[in-house]
Amino acid sequence: MGKGQLFTHEYDAINQLLGIGIPKSVSFLGGVYYWKDNWDMPDVLTSVFDYPEKELTMTYSATLGNSFSRGRRIMGHDATMELGRSMKVTADKNSTQFANQLRNGTFGTSDPILTISPEYEIDAVSGATSTENYYASRGLTDTVINGLQIDTTHLHIKEWIDCIRYGGKPSDNIDKAFEEGITVLMAHKSYVEQRRVEWDSVQRSSNLFC
Known part of the structure; x- marks a missing residue:
């Protein structure tokens, strides 16, 4: 949402990891609170996406009136995963899975139990624009596989070409596009009409177009 339509990319990243699909309902709060220059999209917003069947709620917040870097956090009972240029997992003090390790001092809750932080610097050519810097800071330009x-972008194109050559379906496929497109439309509808929007997973329809 907001200038640049970044939410689709943010949601795609989480949907690729968790496979959460279309939410049962979406509630949106926000408005044009800072950039008062005839915008038709909010510059400050909070959206809540509810998945009762998965016992999960996702919150997406954004502001274009502040430059503080915001990251992605997947917060569970046992640990929290933070994603960006690096990835780290920190145990929760009330964790059931890690209760013994926390009790005997194998690790604590102040330091990550797992960190992946590749040595990476943006080169002077490709990193010259704010867009390049933005995507690099979000962990969207490079990844590490088996230490390499x-x-x-190479992986994305390679997967597509392999599907053409050998058959199969790319991970970012039409089904994902449908899930993410409907989710974004639900959030937009909630904002415009200032109401909660719901999805019927059986009929594969919603009050979206009512």
Whole structure:
């Protein structure tokens, strides 16, 4: 949402990891609170996406009136995973899975129990624009596989070409596009009409177009 339509990319990243699909309902709060220059999209917003069947709620917040870097956090009972240029997992003090390790001092809750932080610097050419810097800071340009740093665009194109050559379906396929498109439309509808929007997973329809 907002200038640049970044939410689709943010949601795609989480949907690729968790496979959460279309939410049962979406509630949106926000408005044009800072950039008062005839915008038709909010510059400050919070959206809540509810998945009762998965016992999960996702919150997406954004502001274009502040430059503080915001990251992605997947918060569970046992640990929290933070994603960006690096990835780290920190145990929760009330964790059931890690209760013994926390009790005997194998690790604590102040430091990550797992960190993946590739040595990476943006080169002076490709990193010259704010867009390049933005995507690099979000962990969207490079990844590490078996200790090797690999460009994610290469992996994306390679998967597509392999599907053409050998058959199969790319991971970012039409089904994912449908899920993410409907989710974004639900959030937009909630904002415009200032109401909660719901999805019927059986009929594969919603009050979206009512």
